[in-house]
Amino acid sequence: MNASASSTPDPVIDTEFVRRWLSLATSAIEHKSGWLTELDSAIGDADHGINMHRGFTAASAAVEKEPSDTPGEILTHVGRQLISSVGGAAGPLYGTLLRRAGKALGDQPTVSAEELRVALRSGIDAVAQLGRSERGDKTMLDSLYPAVEAMGLALGSGSGLVAALTAARTAADEGAAATVPMLARKGRASYLGERSIGHQDPGATSAALLIAAFAEAAGADTA
Amino acid sequence: MKMLINVPETVVADGLRGLAAAHPELTVDVDNRVVVRRDAPVNGKVALVSGGGSGHEPLHSGFVGRGMLDAACPGEVFTSPVPDQMARAAAAVDSGAGVLFVVKNYTGDVLNFDMAEELAEDEGIQVTKVIVNDDVAVTDSLYTAGRRGTGGTLFVERLAGAAAEEGAPLDRVAALARRVNDRCRSFGVALSACSTPAKGSPTFDLPPGELELGIGIHGEPGRERRAMMTSGEIADAAVEAVVADLNPDGPVFVLVNGMGGTPLLELYGFNAEVQRALGERGVPVVRTLVGNYVTSLDMAGASVTLCLADDELLRLWDTPVRTPALRWGC
Numbered sequence: 203m204n205a206s207a208s209s210t211p212d213p214v215i216d217t218e219f220v221r222r223w224l225s226l227a228t229s230a231i232e233h234k235s236g237w238l239t240e241l242d243s244a245i246g247d248a249d250h251g252i253n254m255h256r257g258f259t260a261a262s263a264a265v266e267k268e269p270s271d272t273p274g275e276i277l278t279h280v281g282r283q284l285i286s287s288v289g290g291a292a293g294p295l296y297g298t299l300l301r302r303a304g305k306a307l308g309d310q311p312t313v314s315a316e317e318l319r320v321a322l323r324s325g326i327d328a329v330a331q332l333g334r335s336e337r338g339d340k341t342m343l344d345s346l347y348p349a350v351e352a353m354g355l356a357l358g359s360g361s362g363l364v365a366a367l368t369a370a371r372t373a374a375d376e377g378a379a380a381t382v383p384m385l386a387r388k389g390r391a392s393y394l395g396e397r398s399i400g401h402q403d404p405g406a407t408s409a410a411l412l413i414a415a416f417a418e419a420a421g422a423d424t425a
Numbered sequence: 426m427k428m429l430i431n432v433p434e435t436v437v438a439d440g441l442r443g444l445a446a447a448h449p450e451l452t453v454d455v456d457n458r459v460v461v462r463r464d465a466p467v468n469g470k471v472a473l474v475s476g477g478g479s480g481h482e483p484l485h486s487g488f489v490g491r492g493m494l495d496a497a498c499p500g501e502v503f504t505s506p507v508p509d510q511m512a513r514a515a516a517a518v519d520s521g522a523g524v525l526f527v528v529k530n531y532t533g534d535v536l537n538f539d540m541a542e543e544l545a546e547d548e549g550i551q552v553t554k555v556i557v558n559d560d561v562a563v564t565d566s567l568y569t570a571g572r573r574g575t576g577g578t579l580f581v582e583r584l585a586g587a588a589a590e591e592g593a594p595l596d597r598v599a600a601l602a603r604r605v606n607d608r609c610r611s612f613g614v615a616l617s618a619c620s621t622p623a624k625g626s627p628t629f630d631l632p633p634g635e636l637e638l639g640i641g642i643h644g645e646p647g648r649e650r651r652a653m654m655t656s657g658e659i660a661d662a663a664v665e666a667v668v669a670d671l672n673p674d675g676p677v678f679v680l681v682n683g684m685g686g687t688p689l690l691e692l693y694g695f696n697a698e699v700q701r702a703l704g705e706r707g708v709p710v711v712r713t714l715v716g717n718y719v720t721s722l723d724m725a726g727a728s729v730t731l732c733l734a735d736d737e738l739l740r741l742w743d744t745p746v747r748t749p750a751l752r753w754g755c
Contacts, residue, residue, distance in 0.1 A: 239624065247503045247643040248621055248628045256501075285540065289478075289504040290533035294540055332536065389532045392570045393563050393641055395648060 212363040212420070216312045219419055220273040224265060224280060227415035228258040234411055241404040245391040250292065250404040257288035257296070272311055274321075277304030291389055292405065295329050295342065296412075302328040315353075315363040323350045333388060340384040340391060340398065342405035345377035349413045367417040374410035381406045426620040426627070426723075433622040437479045437499060444486055448749050451489055458506065459514045460486040461496045466520035471589040471598045472496070474514045475527040475582060477534055478503040480621070480722045481642055483750030484578060491755065492746035493586035494527075502621050502722075503643045505533035511541030515550050523551035523595035525602060527582055529574025530558035531643075553595055555602040557581050559609040559730065561670040562639030562648050573641050576680045576719050576730030577609030583751065587741040605732065612666040613728030614659050615640040615647060617686060619721050638662060642684070642721040656691070660698030663729040668706055673733050676709040678742065680730040685720035687727055692716065695727055703731075711739055718750065 213219055231238075231254045238251030261283035270276045281301030285293050303325030307313050313321070326346045335341050352373035356366035379402065386398035389405070418424055430436050438455050445453035452461045466472060475485040476498030485497035496514035500506035515524045524545065528538045535556065542552045559577030585602035593601070615637040618627035621644065628644035631637060636659070639648035654662070671677075681696040683689070696715045703710060711734050719728070732738075745754030 243624065243628050245645075247645055248624045249502065249504055252623050253501065253504055286507050286509050289500045289507050289537065291505075291531075291536055293505075293507060293533070294536035333532070389570055390641075390643065390645055393573065393645055393648075395564065397646065397648075 212315070214312050215273055215315065215318055215363070217270060217273055217276060220276045221265065223415050223419035224258075224262055224276070226418045227412050228262045230411045230415055231255050231258045231408065234408075238404050238408055241402055241407055244401040245386065245394055245398050246404060247390060249290070250408065253288050253290055253292055254296075254408050257284045257293065260287040272307070272309050273313055274304045274307030274309060277301070277307065279304070291333070292408075295333055295405075298332050299325040299329045299346075301325075315366055316357055319350055319353045319357060319366070322353075326350060335388045338384065339388045340381045340386040340403045340406070341388050342403075342409035344381050344384070344403065345374040345406040345410040345413065348377040349374035349410070364417070364420045364422050367413075367420045368422045371410075371414045371417040371422070374413040378402060378406040378410040426625055428620070428622060428625075430622055433625070436622045437501060440479065440482070441486070441499065444749070450747075451749075457513055458499055458510050459496060459517065460489050460499070461514065461517050462490050462494075465495050465518040467495070468520055469522055470520055470592065471522045471595045472515070472518035472520065472524045473527060473582065473586050473589055473598075474498070474511060474518060474524055475578070476500065476506045476511055476514070476538075477529050477531075478505055478643070480619075481720050483717075484719045485582070487750030488579070488582050488748050490746070490748035492590050492744060493582050493748045493751065502623065505531065505537045508537050508540035508544055511538060512544035512548070515541070515545040515552060516548060519550045523553065525585060525589070525595065525598055526552060526554040527578065527585070527602065528554055528556050529578055530556050530571055531573065532570050551595060553599040555581065555585070555599055555606060557606050557609075559606065559611045560641065561610050561612050561666050562641075575613060575642055576611040576682050576728050577606060577732065579680060579714075579718050579751075580609050580678065580730070580732040581605045583746065584738055584741050587744045587746070590744065605738065608671075608733035609730060610667045610671040611728050611730040612663045613640045613642070613647075613684065613726065614638055614663060615684065615724055615726035616653075617725040618646075619644040619685070619724035621722065636726070639666075640721075640724075640726065642719060644721060644724065656695050657698045657701070659727075660695060660702045660729070664699055664702035664706065667729055667731050668703075668708060671731055671733065673708050673731065676711040676734045677703070678732040678734050678738075679703070679710050679713040680718065680732075681713065681715045682719050682728045682730065683717040684724040684726040684728065685717055686723040686725035689716065692727060699729055712742060
């Protein structure tokens, strides 16, 4: 891990932390919206950035209007908003990811890094189940699973939250890049068959943005 | 690409306002994006609800009315609607006889309709779902999202809608819808890519001298690119792909469907070639529909759908239908 990660004191994972994550995720999605749409036009239907932007803007506004008392409640709320505003496959999948993670966090006002990891892991498992998908299908799972695994390894070897989320961010980015040579087996890209090879998956890419926002919410240097 | 729009953000809402102005027989909830036949819920009748991304007009909103759909839920352009829309539509049209969701087989549509089914059932509405997957250009396998729903959707919505109008119960309407889907196959060809309002430029690059075979309806590229072919050659390729998969042992309904950017003159000329190609393969035709029904914005090109007919389906087809886009017998 880099020097700043080890020297930064680990923040508490409370509602403030999750709100910071939501704000960072929303602005990352907004800034990268054009890129996500560009990736989606190669193997999909050129709207992933637009849909994600609409969803996170709606979710941010909703959380702003209806403050929640716990980290779990905020994630659940964001998940519900994504389901009601994104549409496509991304709405139910990202909505389920965050709703399930939020529920797994329970109603504690603060949670540990390990509890966050376990919650994310259960959200990701729910996405795999809903999408009947697994790693290697060229989907968001290809950046999400490496991210929680890297987080788990870092926490297991005694790293703190910042270092663990920084490792997760790196693994998610590498996971997204690793989708380039994959053959899409799920979603609209799968209709292209062999022609889906050679393009980075937009879903794996947006998922990596959400993981990066966790690292930044914890105070990691911007990548 | 020049477009007849105000701003991309309001394209769907603007279209719905215009639909409402043109068709007082529909109730159009622009804010919640639900289009309902004005006389819904029809007493004792099973209701049909469909929906999908916008950009395929007249599908699905143009098929709302007597003898077809009770409600349609348009999503953003090429993006499936959200569960709240279908749950709201189901509540608006359910007479107590239950609701059939007609869902095109796309990951997003299936997931959102699944969630809507849960919401509607929580409200005590009986819901059954039928998945339309008629596109032979996609390999149907456990390891892909499966075949796409395209032109076959029109046959499912029309024939199941006719059965529902006659008072058939939910299980029979659903069984008929599945039977129709099993008897439908489609194949599409693009001469140009389409441009979504948000992107403003073609979704893929198709040089002037080439065409895409096996396209879907969302501007996604097809399976294969070839040098430009004549109408007759395209008809042979499309009919061969459909017939080889369907193996029709009797007469068929034919849909020669424009993708949105091809003139009717060309579509009728293409239909002549499709009928020739079917004749040469010994496939008799009972009814033919030519026009833009399941479109992909401004994409140039066409798809061919065959639906294997029988006496019951032919009788249902000819019963009265009154929707913005399909209308006869009343």
